[in-house]
Amino acid sequence: xxxxxxxxxxxxxxxxxxxxxxxxxxxxxxxxxxxxxxxxxxxxxxxxxxxxxxxxxxxxxxxxxxxxxxxxxxxxxxxxxxxxxxxxxxxxxxxxxxxxxxxxxxxxxxxxxxxxxxxxxxxxxxxxxxxxxxxxxxxxxxxxxxxxxxxxxxxxxxxxxxxxxxxxxxxxxxxxxxxxxxxxxxxxxxxxxxxxxxxxxxxxxxxxxxxxxxxxxxxxxxxxxxxxxxxxxxxxxxxxxxxxxxxxxxxxxxxxxxxxxxxxxxxxxxxxxxxxxxxxxxxxxxxxxxxxxxxxxxxxxxxxxxxxxxxxxxxxxxxxxxxxxxxxxxxxxxxxxxxxxxxxxxxxxxxxxxxxxxxxxxxxxxxxxxxxxxxxxxxxxxxxxxxxxxxxxxxxxxxxxxxxxxxxxxxxxxxxxxxxxxxxxxxxxxxxxxxxxxxxxxxxx
Amino acid sequence: xxxxxxxxxxxxxxxxxxxxxxxxxxxxxxxxxxxxxxxxxxxxxxxxxxxxxxxxxxxxxxxxxxxxxxxxxxxxxxxxxxxxxxxxxxxxxxxxxxxxxxxxxxxxxxxxxxxxxxxxxxxxxxxxxxxxxxxxxxxxxxxxxxxxxxxxxxxxxxxxxxxxxxxxxxxxxxxxxxxxxxxxxxxxxxxxxxxxxxxxxxxxxxxxxxxxxxxxxxxxxxxxxxxxxxxxxxxxxxxxxxxxxxxxxxxxxxxxxxxxxxxxxxxxxxxxxxxxxxxxxxxxxxxxxxxxxxxxxxxx
Numbered sequence: 001x002x003x004x005x006x007x008x009x010x011x012x013x014x015x016x017x018x019x020x021x022x023x024x025x026x027x028x029x030x031x032x033x034x035x036x037x038x039x040x041x042x043x044x045x046x047x048x049x050x051x052x053x054x055x056x057x058x059x060x061x062x063x064x065x066x067x068x069x070x071x072x073x074x075x076x077x078x079x080x081x082x083x084x085x086x087x088x089x090x091x092x093x094x095x096x097x098x099x100x101x102x103x104x105x106x107x108x109x110x111x112x113x114x115x116x117x118x119x120x121x122x123x124x125x126x127x128x129x130x131x132x133x134x135x136x137x138x139x140x141x142x143x144x145x146x147x148x149x150x151x152x153x154x155x156x157x158x159x160x161x162x163x164x165x166x167x168x169x170x171x172x173x174x175x176x177x178x179x180x181x182x183x184x185x186x187x188x189x190x191x192x193x194x195x196x197x198x199x200x201x202x203x204x205x206x207x208x209x210x211x212x213x214x215x216x217x218x219x220x221x222x223x224x225x226x227x228x229x230x231x232x233x234x235x236x237x238x239x240x241x242x243x244x245x246x247x248x249x250x251x252x253x254x255x256x257x258x259x260x261x262x263x264x265x266x267x268x269x270x271x272x273x274x275x276x277x278x279x280x281x282x283x284x285x286x287x288x289x290x291x292x293x294x295x296x297x298x299x300x301x302x303x304x305x306x307x308x309x310x311x312x313x314x315x316x317x318x319x320x321x322x323x324x325x326x327x328x329x330x331x332x333x334x335x336x337x338x339x340x341x342x343x344x345x346x347x348x349x350x351x352x353x354x355x356x357x358x359x360x361x362x363x364x365x366x367x368x369x370x371x372x373x374x375x376x377x378x379x380x381x382x383x384x385x386x387x388x389x390x391x392x393x394x395x396x397x398x399x400x401x402x403x404x405x406x407x408x409x410x411x412x413x414x415x416x417x418x419x420x421x422x423x424x425x426x427x428x429x430x431x432x433x434x435x436x437x438x439x440x441x442x443x444x445x
Numbered sequence: 446x447x448x449x450x451x452x453x454x455x456x457x458x459x460x461x462x463x464x465x466x467x468x469x470x471x472x473x474x475x476x477x478x479x480x481x482x483x484x485x486x487x488x489x490x491x492x493x494x495x496x497x498x499x500x501x502x503x504x505x506x507x508x509x510x511x512x513x514x515x516x517x518x519x520x521x522x523x524x525x526x527x528x529x530x531x532x533x534x535x536x537x538x539x540x541x542x543x544x545x546x547x548x549x550x551x552x553x554x555x556x557x558x559x560x561x562x563x564x565x566x567x568x569x570x571x572x573x574x575x576x577x578x579x580x581x582x583x584x585x586x587x588x589x590x591x592x593x594x595x596x597x598x599x600x601x602x603x604x605x606x607x608x609x610x611x612x613x614x615x616x617x618x619x620x621x622x623x624x625x626x627x628x629x630x631x632x633x634x635x636x637x638x639x640x641x642x643x644x645x646x647x648x649x650x651x652x653x654x655x656x657x658x659x660x661x662x663x664x665x666x667x668x669x670x671x672x673x674x675x676x677x678x679x680x681x682x683x684x685x686x687x688x689x690x691x692x693x694x695x696x697x698x699x700x701x702x703x704x705x706x707x708x709x710x711x712x713x714x715x716x717x718x719x720x721x722x723x724x725x726x727x728x729x730x731x732x733x734x735x736x737x738x739x740x741x742x743x744x745x
Contacts, residue, residue, distance in 0.1 A: 043706065051559060096562045114552060118531045256531070257556040266488075266550040270704035277703035281695040288691065325631060328699055328707040332638070332714065335695030339688040343649065346684040372652045375585050376645040382577045383641030387634060390570035392563045396634050403638070 008424035011306065011417055018309040025316060036316040041323035041394055044271045046264030047109040048117045049394070052254040054091075054102040059252070068102055071252050075106060075121055084108050094392075104254060107394070114261045122254070127164065129195070130154035132203035154205055157195050163188025169242045170228075171235075178238035180229040189225025197221040274327035281331055282308065285338060293345050299421045300341040307337050307413040314405055326398035333406030339376075340414030343369040359423070366419050373411060380407045449675040452731035459608060459728055466615020469622070475614065476621025478629045479553060481567075483560040485529040487537065490521040491547030497522075503540045509533060515625065521550070528556055567633040571610075574637050578644045579603055585648070586655060592670050593737050601732045602647050605724040609643040610636050612720040613713045631710040639717030642692070646685055646725035653677035654730065670737045678730050689722040 025036040042049050059067045068091040079087045088107035093100060111117045133155055165185040171178055184192050195204065196218050205215045206229055214229040233241070286304065289297040311330065315322060348365030356364060384407065388400035448455070479486050497514060500522060504512050512526040522541075529537065534552060541547040579599040586595040613636065620626035654677040661668055693715060700711035 051556075053558060094562050096558055096565065101558060101562070112549075115531045115535045258559045259531070259534075259552070259554045261549070261552040263548055263550045265548065270706055273702060273704040274707075277699045280702055281698035284694050284698065285691050288694065292687070324704050324706045325634065325710070328703065328710060331695050331699050331703070332692065335692035336642070336688075338691040339645075342684050342687045342691070346681075346687075350680065368656075371656075372649045375652055376648045379578055379581060379644045379648060380641045382581060383574055383637055386570055386573045386577060387637050390566045390573070392559070392566050393630060396630055399631075399634055 004420050004423040007420045011420060012302075015306040015309050018306075018313045022309060022312045022316065036319065038312075038316060039319045039321045040267070040271065041321045041326070041398060042107055042109060042260070042267075043262050043324050043395060044267045044274075044322065044327075045109050046112055046262050046267040047107065048111045048114055048262075049260040050106040050108075050117065050121065051257045051259070052104040052106070052121075053257050054104055054252040054254050056102050056252060064102065067252055068104070071104060071254070075104065078121060079106070079108065084111055102252075103257070110264075112261055112263055114259055118256065118259070122256075127160060128207040129157050129159040129192075130205050130207055131157055131195070131199055132205060134202070154207075157191075157204070159188065159191050159195060163191060167242045169235075169238055172230075177230065178233060178235045180238055180242055182227045182229065184225035184227070186225075189223075192225055192227065193221060193223045270324045271327075274324060274331070278327065278331050278334070282334055285335065289338065289341075293342075295425075296341075296345045296348070296418075296422060299418055299425070300338060300345070302421055303341060303413050303417040304334065304337060306417050307410055308334065310409050310413065311406060314409070315402075320401060320405070321394070321398060322402070323395045323398035325395045326402040329399045329402040330406060333403060333410065336380075337406065337410035337413065340369070340373045340410060341418050343372055344414065344418065362419075362422055366415065370415065373414065377407050377411050448678050448727060449671055449731055449734055452727075452734065455727035455731065459724070463608060463611055463615075466611050466618070469615040469618035470611070473618045473622035475618055475628045476626065478627030479525065479555045479560070480630045481560050481564050481628065483528055483555045483557045485524075485526045485534065485552070485554045487524045487526075487534075487541075487552045488517065488521060488550045489524070489538075489541035489547050490518070490550055491541060492520070493546075494520055495522045500524075500540065504537070507533070507537055507540075509537065528554055563630055567630070570633070570637060571640075574640050575603065575606060578606065578640065582644070582648065582651070586651065588655075593733055593740070597736055598651055598733070601729055601736065602644055602651075604732060605647050605721075605729045606640055606643055608724045608728060609639050609717055609721040613639065613716040616716050617709075617713065626709060629709070631707065632713055635710050635713035635717065638714060639721055642718055643721030643725065646689070646721055647729045649684065650678060650681050650725055650730050651733075653681050654733070671734045674730050674734050678726060682726065685722055685726055689718060692718055 021036075026038065054068060054071055056064050056067060072089050072091050076087070076089045079089065086109055088105070090105050092103045092105060094103055095101070106117075106121060108117050131154060133153055163184050164182055165188070166183045168181045168183070169178060170181050200218050200220060203215055203217050205212050206227075216228075216230070282304070286301045289300045289304075291297070293300060311333075314320070320326065344365050347369045348361050351361035351364040351368075352358070381404065384400050384404035388397055388404065391397040391400055495516060497516065500514055504514065504524065504526075509529060510527050512524060514525075515523050517523050524537070526537070534554065538549050538552065541549060579602065582602050583596050583599040586598045588595075617626060617628060617632065621628065654674055657673045657677050661673060696711050696715045696718065700708055700715060703711060
């Protein structure tokens with residue numbers, strides 16, 4: 001008993017520490033325990049969730065994974081350029097109707113403008129090099145700005161951003177003006193050399209998305225495949241240009257399969273309603289437990305509180321992305337976590353009725369209930385695992401994960417915590433009062 | 446225990462409920478939401494109660510085919526259409542956001558491929574959960590072979606499981622037909638949880654039967670199977686009710702006080718877990734006795 005008293009104090013201290021951790025790690029960086037805020041999914045935080053299908057029909061089957069990873073990196077970079085905090089980009093393979101569908105999933109917290117989000121991701125800057133038509137030279141020189149449509153004035157050279165191997169940002173050492181240095185790949189280098197060789201003296205304009213960016217004149221043949229764009233752009237614009245050129249073309253064509261946008265207000269409402277429901281159900285269940293099971297009921301409430309703290313700490317440390325379904329799973333699990341306690345207490349009551357002394361009844365109750373607890377919880381664990389495996393959305397994955405954690409920790413708290421606390425109380429004797437507080441239900445059988 | 450004695454009454458009661466549920470499912474079908482069918486759903490909220498007629502007119506002008514508009518809450522509407530492109534979505538959204546009169550609370554678009562994937566995975570997950578649970582029960586009870594072999598425990602569990610998912614599915618078929626309640630991905634999740642919970646409940650009773658059978662054998666008392674099952678049911682009765690009660694408390698609170706997004710989810714669980722508790726007490730164990738009687742009659 002001395003042993004279990006020690007363990008009980010240890011468990012309570014751990015629970016207190018856990019509660020302190022859950023509370024203090026939320027506030028900010030000042031906590032000594034570090035900063036582990038809860039992570040909320042898009043449905044609680046607001047944001048946009050997009051699912052794309054990548055067209056891998058032109059990729060050899062062995063290279064699909066590589067291509068998908070390249071696609072993910074490209075999209076990730078593209079999103080980072082636009083400053084979305086904590087975006088999530090992942091690739092997933094799905095088998096639909098006997099066909100393998102390569103999916104790309106993008107989550108953008110805080111972005112509620114779906115169209116803009118789709119633009120950010122789908123935007124492929126088109127970089128083109130066009131030669132000024134000889135007939136148009138005078139027009140351009142005369143007006144010094146290009147007002148006529150590009151096609152009337154310029155002819156295509158076939159040189160585009162596709163031949164680009166990289167773009168770099170450079171600053172003129174004297175003026176500090178930004179410029180963009182383009183390096184072509186081998187194919188592009190040859191093409192660029194031919195164009196520059198044959199058209200010395202003509203204007204070779206550089207167009208981005210159909211807009212002229214820079215209009216240099218070819219002075220000599222450029223055989224090394226390097227071109228410099230000096231335009232009237234600010235360092236910021238130049239930087240963005242370099243980034244979008246580098247992350248320009250997507251390695252695979254993508255098409256949108258579905259989108260989901262959740263406004264921040266809806267998320268906030270869902271979160272506070274979930275928290276309210278969680279607290280309320282905890283209180284009602286506690287009242288029920290104490291009224292029905294009396295002293296063991298009080299112990300069960302402690303076990304339930306420790307269970308709650310333990311779960312919340314796990315949510316923070318893993319970290320688990322909490323969704324409304326995940327919180328529902330947690331609330332459900334609070335209701336279910338009591339089950340093991342109830343099994344044990346009912347068993348204890350039976351052993352008491354058989355005439356066992358109190359302490360033996362407690363031990364027997366735990367011992368005999370264990371098989372039921374193990375077997376019945378295993379079925380929930382199986383459900384959770386299958387649910388997680390087949391989940392198509394983050395919402396359901398979140399549910400399955402929280403449910404799984406809940407079932408596992410509830411087994412631990414019921415067996416370890418309730419048992420230790422009950423034995424540590426060390427109630428002895430057989431008087432009426434003791435029988436009453438260990439009895440349960442209505443009346444006193 | 447009276448439960449075993451009067452088992453036929455409980456069988457009949459369940460048979461009626463199941464028949465009504467199945468009628469609902471086959472006559473009305475399940476009202477599948479965009480998660481399965483594909484399409485776009487927009488929930489908007491404006492500063493004043495929405496003018497439904499005006500909204501209908503504006504939506505008709507958008508040329509987006511057939512659509513449905515339902516009010517939600519005091520100032521909200523939910524619009525359902527075919528799958529919209531991002532441009533169409535934007536212009537439909539502007540009907541509600543023009544002049545800062547409202548906000549788009551959420552907009553979901555599900556393409557046909559995603560819908561098909563979900564449908565397929567949902568069906569597979571139900572199949573796998575049932576298979577896994579039966580295997581699990583058969584394995585757990587493999588030492589119990591007399592007088593009823595262990596696979597029969599599994600078979601009885603399946604009957605109980607089917608009972609427990611047919612009832613909520615039936616209720617939602619009626620809700621879908623009369624109140625437009627839609628089935629979404631969470632509905633399937635809830636059904637799977639009901640499966641897990643129901644078997645959890647059934648196992649506790651079976652486990653008691655297993656224990657009592659063992660005791661009976663070692664003590665060389667020859668109580669008949671019916672008596673042992675009856676005792677097991679009555680011994681676990683309070684526990685079954687109390688466990689379900691705490692879970693139902695949590696779910697009822699979630700239903701009434703929780704977020705709208707998980708309200709239907711909580712309702713499926715409330716119905717399913719109630720059905721599950723009923724079936725593990727009044728259907729599962731009595732069926733074991735019926736099976737045993739049937740077996741005896743055959744061998745005689």
